[in-house]
Every structure is written in structure tokens, then in C-alpha cells.
Amino acid sequence: MFLIGGLLKHMVTPSIKKLHRCDVCEKTFVQRGTLKRHMLTHTKKKPHRCNVCEKRFTASGDIKRHMLTHTKEKLHRCYICEKRFTRCGSLKTHMLTHTEEKPHRCVVCEKRFKVISSLKRHMLTHTKMKPYRCVVCEKRFNDSSNLKTHMLTHTKEKPHRCVVCEKNFSFISNLKTHMLTHTKEKPHRCDTCDKRFSQSGNLKTHMLIHTNMKPHRCDTCDKMGSQDFNFEQSDHMFIERGNVKRNKLNHSIQKLHPCDVCEKTFVRSGNLKRHMLTHTNEKTHRCDVCEKRFARGGDLKTHMLTHTKEKTLRCDVCEKRFARGGDLETHMLTRTKEKPHRCDACEKSFSVISNLKSHMLTHNKEKPYQSDVCNKRFTQSGNLKTHMLIHTKMKPHRCDTCDKRFTQIGNLNTHMLIHTKMKPHRCDTCDKRFTQRGSLKRHLLTHTKEKLYRCDVCEKTFSVILNLKSHMLTHTKEKLYRCDVCEKRFARGRDLKTHMLIHSKEKPHRCDVCDKRFTQSGNLKTHMLIHTKKKLHRCDVCEKTFSVISNLKTHMIVHTKEKPDQCGTCDKRFTQRGSLKRHLLTHTKRKPHRCDVCEKRFNIFSSLKRHLLTHNK
Known part of the structure; x- marks a missing residue:
């Protein structure tokens, strides 16, 4: 009799006659039993209760499936990979992963x-239908499971616990993904570059990097991507749906998630969670190689x-290689010269939105990050981290060629260009080449003669903001950097580094023509x-004419008769400032330069040099 009933059900389905209609929402069903189960979604009745955890269900079939989560019984086994499942339907779905068959097509x-x-x-x-609505915040969803997932953000319920580290999760799927961090298992492999992934979704996203497909489009600004679009004409596209959502938030500028500690607001809840780690200083992710700890798993991976x-x-243009997809995308913008993000204050454009955000801090003068040692403040947390290395004396990055160590990986990369002799950045005006893009930008200002940065104290103007910052130290007289050998103090860290070479006698820069050596590359x-x-x-x-611009500046004083540097003792x-410094030694009677042969002391280094010639005769 059961077999005959199943046959009757099967025969009704192809005819697609739906005779049973719901009086509430007018949805129609083939079978009366299906309509009865559907009506329970309107009445909110859940007559079936689990005896173990007291969770309630609308249909008896749902409670049967739920009970399997308690018994852990998996009766259905895949004959290919021997993976086991609690439900026959789950096994059937799983079998399709082996066959690659996709029988259902969108019209x-x-x-x-x-x-x-x-x-x-x-x-x-x-x-664009979203029939499921959250009763708390009225957000709408196109799928009931998405609504259930969303509701957990309100209830804060996390019923699934990791047996290894006891971390709790809202969903079993998140727990399964998390378990892979303990097992280190990466079953999904890219056929193009052999890179492996723990989740199939991450592999699919990665494959789009190779295919250059960007299927998701922003309705607000027409940033788009699909197989039907002409990629050469379409400027803005997204690989992941999440990137479209983030882009839309940039348009709305709604910041619904406030920090309870500092009242800073965020567009996304994920950003708020990451921000909270700056207050707690919790770093749960540890590197197995060097034991460095990180607040986020993504930072550890990087x-x-x-x-x-x-x-x-x-x-594909210059064959430069990258470890991360985001870095490659940012690099591609340097090739296209595209700068879609514009500052509303000064109309300067940027290729990456993070650069625009950093730039905006220069307008509002906000410096939220402060050093605990010297109270110096910074606009970005990364700059504070870099600054803290000055205090800790840590230099984790080492050059494999000359064993020189650096605080930042960027400085090491720049240093490596000294060994390779590579100068990839060229000035279009005079064909001069540079190892760094920043050096080229500063050089270009020598052609334009444009000086945008003005000193508020003496109104002197500068073409580069770094030069203005260095100049400001002449007004504040602040000298944070001290030489451990002679206790001389300096306003800038690089001045201290240059000074230290006097004590170490190190001259790493050699002239290829006459073999003369120098302490600084500039010299x-x-x-x-x-x-x-x-x-x-x-x-x-x-x-x-002069070979060096500083000599030209010194020469110009001959015409202007200007003597800007004055001695505070005798007026x-x-x-030149150097002449003033030498003169000041006549008042202090200090003679820091000593002859190693006869121990005679001099107040000026050039006097010591002349004296040494008397021993060489």
C-alpha cells in the first residue's frame, strides 16, 4: 500500500496541478498534507518536542532529523569516499559532488x-523578492535559513562548541570550518596553481582570479561584472558578493555599530569586532614559526x-608576483592609472579606499593612536607599530646578502634594490631613474616647483610634507633620539643612524670609479x-652652475647677503647652519674629535683631518 501511495504522489507531481490553496498567503500545494504542514508556519504552532533538549518543531520529520544530532547516528554511507550522513537526502546531494552533474538550470x-x-x-x-522579515530590526531575506542565521546576531546564542579550544559558534557549519584550523586539512586544490583551501567556497572565489570573472554588480554606482559584459569597457567589477555589499555601504555611509568603549561607529559588525580587539589587546592566534601573536586569523595567514x-x-602585464589576491588587485590599479576614490576636501584621488581614509586624517588632524613610551601620536595603528620598534630595538627582517636587519619588510625590500641595482621608476621629464616610487614623486616636484606645504610659524613652504615635518623640529627644538655612545641628541631617527656611523667607522657605500667609501648613499x-x-x-x-642643489642654495646667499643663523651668545x-655649529664650539670649549695617534683633541672634524696629515708625512 505504501508503494502505491508513493507512486500516486509521483504521478501527480509531473502534472503540476496544485489544488490545495493556503487561505493566508494563497500559496498552492499538490498534496493536502503539505498544505497542513505549511499552515503551521502561519500559526507558529510547534507540536513536536525533543525529549533531550526540549527544542520544538512544526513537523514530525523535522524532529526525526533533529534527533540524529543527539544520537550521532549516520546510517547512509558514500561508496566512493566512505563519508557518512544522517539523512538519505544529504547523501544524494553529496553524490553530485563526485559526478559534477548539475541537472537544474536557471531559465x-x-x-x-x-x-x-x-x-x-x-x-x-x-x-528581488525577500519574503522573510526579521521581527527585531525588520531586515528582509530571500531565504528562511538566512533569516535564522541573522536572528542569532540578536540572541547572541552559540550552541556549538569546539572540543579542542572550547570556542563557541552559532552554526554547526562554522564549527566544521573552524575544526580545519586544528586539523590543518585543506582538501580543495586549485588545478591552475596547486594552491590548497580548507573550504570549497574559498577555492571557487580563488578560481575567479585566474578566470578574471567578476559576476557581481553594484546597483548604486554600476560597479559590475558578468559573462555578458564587455570587460574592456567595464571599469569596476567585483569577484565576491560580499565586496558588492561592502561597496554599497560606502554609498550609504550608515554606521549602525557603535563601540561601547570609545563611541566610534562602524558600517559593519565585523569591523566593530576587529576594533574591539584594540581595546582588549587579546591575541589568540600564534605563529608556530616565530611565536608572534595576532588578534585576527587573517593577520596570522598574511x-x-x-x-x-x-x-x-x-x-599578466609586468609578471610581478603576489602572495594575496588583494595585493594583486591593488597593483593592477597602478597599471590602469584608475583612481575611483576622491577626497571631498581637496579633490585628490586614490586607487584604494584605505588610502583615501588615511588621507582624510590629514584634514581632520585626528591622531587616535598614542605611544605609551614617548606619548607621540599617530593617525594609523600601523605607523604606531612601526614607531614602537624604535623603542624595542627589534629588527625582525634580515637581508640574505649582507645580513643587515630592518624593522619593516618594506625597508628590506627597498634595501634589496641596492644589491640588484634595479631602478624601476623613471622620470618622464629628465629620464632619471629611482628605486622607490616615493623618491620619484619627490623628484617630480623639482620640475613643477610647486610647494603646497606651509610652515605655520615662519611661513616657509615645502614641496614634500616630510620636509615640512623635519623643518618644524627646528621650531620645537624637540630631540627624542639619543646616541648611546656620546649622548648627543637628535630630532630625527635617521639623523641618529647617520651619526652612529661616525662611531662605527662603517662606510658601506663605495665609488666604482675611485674606490672611495662613504657613510651615506647621498654623499x-x-x-x-x-x-x-x-x-x-x-x-x-x-x-x-652647481652639481648639488645645496651648494646652489649656499651660493644664493652671496647675492641676497642674508645671514639667517645667529649665535645666541655673541649675536x-x-x-650656513654648519658654520654656526662650528662657531658654538668656541663658546663651549668642547672638543669631541680626538686624534688616535697623539690624542690631541679638536672642536671641528675638518681640523682633525688636517692634523692627521702631519702624521702621514
Whole structure:
């Protein structure tokens, strides 16, 4: 009799006659029993109760499936990979992963699906229907499971616990994903670059990097991507649906998630969670190689790439390789010269929104990050971290060629260009080449003569903001950096580094023509002009030319008769700061320079040099 009933049900389905209608929502059903079960969704009745955890269900079939979560019984086994399942339907769905068969096709966009339920959910993306509404915040969803997931953000319920680290999760799927961090299992492999992933979804997202497909479009600004679009004409596209959602939030500028500690507001709850770690200082993720700890798992993954040196992603234009997809996307913008993010205050444009956010801090003068040691404040947390290395004296990055160590990986990368002799950045005006993009930008200002940065004290203008910052120290007289050998103090860290070379006698920069050695690369460059005979800097008054711009500036004082530097003791004035410094030693009677042969002391280094010639005769 059961078999005959099943046959009758099967025969009714193809005819698609739905004779039973719901009086509340007018939805129609093939069978009366299905209508009865549906009516329970309106009445909110849940007559079936679990005896173990007292959870209630509308249908008896639902409670049967739920009971299997307590018994842990999995009767259905896959004959290919021997994975076991509690339900026969789950096994059938799983079998499709082996066959790659996708029998269900969307009539709108022809996308195919393995399971009919996935197709139904997909159809809602075309109809824009969102029938499920949250009773707390009235947010709407196209799927009931998404609503259930959302409701947990209000209840804060996390019933699923990890047996290894006792971390709790709202969903069993999140717990399963988390367990892979303990097992280190990565079953999903990319056929193109052999990179492995713990989740199939991450593999699918990764594959889009190779195919250049960006199927998700923002309705607000037309940032889009699909197989039907012309990629050469379409400028803005997204690989992941989540990126579209984040882009839409940039348009709405709604910040609904406030921090209870500092009242800062955030667009997304995830950003608020990450921000809260700055207050708690909790770092649960540890690197197994160097034992460094991180607040976020993503930061640990990024850090691990510094140990593996793995760079699987390649730029098709210049063949430069990257470890992360985000870095490759940012790099591609440097090729396209596209800068979609514009500052409303000064109309400066940026290729990446994070750079725009950092730039905005220069307008509001906000510096939320403070050093606990010297109370210096910074606009970005990264800058504070870099600054703290000055106090800790930590230099974790080492050059494999000369064993020199650096506080930042960027400084190491810049240093490596000294060994490779690579200068990838070229000035279009004079063809001069530079190792760093920043150096090229500063050089370009010498052609434009534009000086945008003004000192509020003396109104002197500068083309580069760093030069203005250095200049401001002449007004504040603040000198935070102290030499441990002679206790001399300096306003800038780089001045201290240069000074330390006097004590170490180290001269790492050598002239290839005459083998003369120098403590600083700048001095070597100045010296090289002696060999090349190049004099690029011309005086506008007498047309005399100079090889170094500082010599031109000193020469200009001959015409202006200006002596800006004055001695505070005897009021004598000098054209150059160096002359004033030498003069001040006559008042202090200090003689810091000592002859190693006869121990005679001198107040000026040049006097010591002349004295040494008397021993060499």
C-alpha cells in the first residue's frame, strides 16, 4: 500500500496541478498534507518536542532529523569516499559532488545547479523578492535559513562548541570550518596553481582570479561584472558578493555599530569586532614559526607568507608576483592609472579606499593612536607599530646578502634594490631613474616647483610634507633620539643612524670609479658628480652652475647677503647652519674629535683631518 501511495504522489507531481490553496498567503500545494504542514508556519504552532533538549518543531520529520544530532547516528554511507550522513537526502546531494552533474538550470541566466533548492534560492536574486522579515530590526531575506542565521546576531546564542579550544559558534557549519584550523586539512586544490583551501567556497572565489570573472554588480554606482559584459569597457567589477555589499555601504555611509568603549561607529559588525580587539589587546592566534601573536586569523595567514615566501598570483602585464589576491588587485590599479576614490576636501584621488581614509586624517588632524613610551601620536595603528620598534630595538627582517636587519619588510625590500641595482621608476621629464616610487614623486616636484606645504610659524613652504615635518623640529627644538655612545641628541631617527656611523667607522657605500667609501648613499651620489662633471643646478642671477642643489642654495646667499643663523651668545650671524655649529664650539670649549695617534683633541672634524696629515708625512 505504501508503494502505491508513493507512486500516486509521483504521478501527480509531473502534472503540476496544485489544488490545495493556503487561505493566508494563497500559496498552492499538490498534496493536502503539505498544505497542513505549511499552515503551521502561519500559526507558529510547534507540536513536536525533543525529549533531550526540549527544542520544538512544526513537523514530525523535522524532529526525526533533529534527533540524529543527539544520537550521532549516520546510517547512509558514500561508496566512493566512505563519508557518512544522517539523512538519505544529504547523501544524494553529496553524490553530485563526485559526478559534477548539475541537472537544474536557471531559465533567466542559464546557470546550473546540483540541487533544486539551490536553484530556488538563486531565482530570488532575479525576482528581488525577500519574503522573510526579521521581527527585531525588520531586515528582509530571500531565504528562511538566512533569516535564522541573522536572528542569532540578536540572541547572541552559540550552541556549538569546539572540543579542542572550547570556542563557541552559532552554526554547526562554522564549527566544521573552524575544526580545519586544528586539523590543518585543506582538501580543495586549485588545478591552475596547486594552491590548497580548507573550504570549497574559498577555492571557487580563488578560481575567479585566474578566470578574471567578476559576476557581481553594484546597483548604486554600476560597479559590475558578468559573462555578458564587455570587460574592456567595464571599469569596476567585483569577484565576491560580499565586496558588492561592502561597496554599497560606502554609498550609504550608515554606521549602525557603535563601540561601547570609545563611541566610534562602524558600517559593519565585523569591523566593530576587529576594533574591539584594540581595546582588549587579546591575541589568540600564534605563529608556530616565530611565536608572534595576532588578534585576527587573517593577520596570522598574511604573516605566514613572510616565512613561506610563497607568491602564487602573477600580474599578466609586468609578471610581478603576489602572495594575496588583494595585493594583486591593488597593483593592477597602478597599471590602469584608475583612481575611483576622491577626497571631498581637496579633490585628490586614490586607487584604494584605505588610502583615501588615511588621507582624510590629514584634514581632520585626528591622531587616535598614542605611544605609551614617548606619548607621540599617530593617525594609523600601523605607523604606531612601526614607531614602537624604535623603542624595542627589534629588527625582525634580515637581508640574505649582507645580513643587515630592518624593522619593516618594506625597508628590506627597498634595501634589496641596492644589491640588484634595479631602478624601476623613471622620470618622464629628465629620464632619471629611482628605486622607490616615493623618491620619484619627490623628484617630480623639482620640475613643477610647486610647494603646497606651509610652515605655520615662519611661513616657509615645502614641496614634500616630510620636509615640512623635519623643518618644524627646528621650531620645537624637540630631540627624542639619543646616541648611546656620546649622548648627543637628535630630532630625527635617521639623523641618529647617520651619526652612529661616525662611531662605527662603517662606510658601506663605495665609488666604482675611485674606490672611495662613504657613510651615506647621498654623499656617494654627490661625489659621483665629480666624475661625471654634471652641473644641473643653475643660479638665476649669475648663471653659475652647481652639481648639488645645496651648494646652489649656499651660493644664493652671496647675492641676497642674508645671514639667517645667529649665535645666541655673541649675536654673530652666519650664512650656513654648519658654520654656526662650528662657531658654538668656541663658546663651549668642547672638543669631541680626538686624534688616535697623539690624542690631541679638536672642536671641528675638518681640523682633525688636517692634523692627521702631519702624521702621514
